[in-house]
Amino acid sequence: MVEPQAVPVFERVYAVVCQIPVGRVTTYGQVAHIVGNCDARTVGYALAGLREGTDVPWQRVVNSQGKISLIGSDQRHRLEAEGIVFDARGRIDLSRYGWSGPEQAWLEANGFDPLWFWNR
Template identity: 45%
Template sequence: MQPQDERHYERIYQVISQVPKGKVATYGDVATIVGDGCEAATVGQALGALGPRSVQVPWQRVIGRRGDKGRVTTSGLHQRDKLEAEGVEFDDRGLVDLGKFRWTGPSEDWARSHGFQMLPKEEGAPAVPDSQLRLF
């Protein structure tokens, strides 16, 4: 492993630890938040290298993306069971509705104080801050 990978791995684990129960993030989401040239494949490699830390890092909350749906990308590791136990629902094709269960990313304060990026707002997301009341 290269020193850059090691640094990315630790930052990846930090981000994944922010994903709350009942929510999921995609490999690309995590890579975007980490920034600094991190790619979705690096997130997958980092998860594959967890070893004993897999009991500390909620790896099951990172899933693949297929359009507006998410999918479990592991085999034999009970990822789906773990997610269902946290309240994440799967459709009859085994896919997760990202519109309902996708994590919107860390708080701006957390991201800034830890040197991470924010996820870009999704198309159609409100342009006003969540704290501002929208009347019309």
């Protein structure tokens, strides 16, 4: 059992992002929601600090409108390679590809607060 507050926020963000399944996406706000005690900006800051070649699937995090924030990156191609389809406006259908969060058992085992998450 990991102590939640003992792990830096950025590390907690990475832990959650690594749980997003292939072919699914989630939003900055949702990750912040799961991590707790931080906001969407913090998630962006955390991902911005990743190095090239990281194992963290950062491409699976998009903004609340289902759009890519990193224009000019290969994020869209990475997602399309996972089977995700973009509409004519360049948006992803979150009701179809959206991921709501880890299993409660995972949250408990990794020092997150399941109750806080589900009650919100």
